[in-house]
Amino acid sequence: YDDRDGKIWMDGQLVEWRDANVHILTHALHYASSVFEGERLYDGKIFLSRKHSERLLKSGEMMDMPIPYSVDEIEAAKQAVVAANNLTNAYVRVVAWRGAGEDMGVSSARNPVRMAVAAWAWGDYYGDAKMQGAKLDIAKWKRPSPETIPTAAKAAGLYMICTMSKHAAEAKGCSDALFMDYRGYVAEATGANVFFVKDGEVHTPLPDAILNGLTRQTVIGMLKSRGITVHERHIMPEEMEGFEQCWLTGSAAEVTPVGQIGDHKFEVGALTRDIAESYEKLVRS
Numbered sequence: 001y002d003d004r005d006g007k008i009w010m011d012g013q014l015v016e017w018r019d020a021n022v023h024i025l026t027h028a029l030h031y032a033s034s035v036f037e038g039e040r041l042y043d044g045k046i047f048l049s050r051k052h053s054e055r056l057l058k059s060g061e062m063m064d065m066p067i068p069y070s071v072d073e074i075e076a077a078k079q080a081v082v083a084a085n086n087l088t089n090a091y092v093r094v095v096a097w098r099g100a101g102e103d104m105g106v107s108s109a110r111n112p113v114r115m116a117v118a119a120w121a122w123g124d125y126y127g128d129a130k131m132q133g134a135k136l137d138i139a140k141w142k143r144p145s146p147e148t149i150p151t152a153a154k155a156a157g158l159y160m161i162c163t164m165s166k167h168a169a170e171a172k173g174c175s176d177a178l179f180m181d182y183r184g185y186v187a188e189a190t191g192a193n194v195f196f197v198k199d200g201e202v203h204t205p206l207p208d209a210i211l212n213g214l215t216r217q218t219v220i221g222m223l224k225s226r227g228i229t230v231h232e233r234h235i236m237p238e239e240m241e242g243f244e245q246c247w248l249t250g251s252a253a254e255v256t257p258v259g260q261i262g263d264h265k266f267e268v269g270a271l272t273r274d275i276a277e278s279y280e281k282l283v284r285s
């Protein structure tokens, strides 16, 4: 991803893609002082763009890392990147981090908070799984308690066990891993929220130790507007045997059907297809 033509916005300026570099003593590289957003541009418009920018600023606040840009400035930066790279359908990555500076210890208070925006074409996050249903492994790691780490922040540190779990899943021929949380409840995938269907009703984990995804919130709204009952609750892993359908939601993942978690198989049923198709229409409307 580093050596290509294009422009990346960095600290207020568009720079050449291959020159968008940071120093090796960047605080974030050593201590995970980094927050980010993943968004999608559809037909020239970023879906829920302002909400993503607002969440980025909140993630920065939660990490005691105030980002020196307003929502409007972040919006303008994203627009500049989309225009400079001539994109109409793309993935947009905004990242803010503690740079190199006065401190190289754990404290970073005197180091600048920097920000960058990049965007590139990125197709289906789970490849073929979009139609057939993704196969998920159960992660060996657990999502941590909100008393351990700010679980509502979209922060780099929360992704360490995601990468490890995704590698383990891929080694077993799965596309992703599903986490339980520190209490043993079903939590989320490594970059997406999870939904289940049983007897025409929908069940999804309470977002009390996971990211309350913007796609999750959008899909809950879609279900409720169809008059479908949505139970946001604590779900035990044993319950998955009784669930008929399952899908994942995320800005990158969109609505991806799940065909299997561990040994349990799900059908890619009518409601899953309906929600996936309706989401696809909504983001382009």
Ligand code: PMP
Residues within 6 Å of the ligand: 038, 154, 188, 189, 190, 191, 192, 193, 211, 212, 213, 214, 215, 216, 249, 250, 251, 252
């Ligand atoms: N959980 C995790 C761990 C994620 O990385 C993501 C993707 N941002 C989500 C859930 C879904 O969030 P959203 O719908 O806001 O993209």
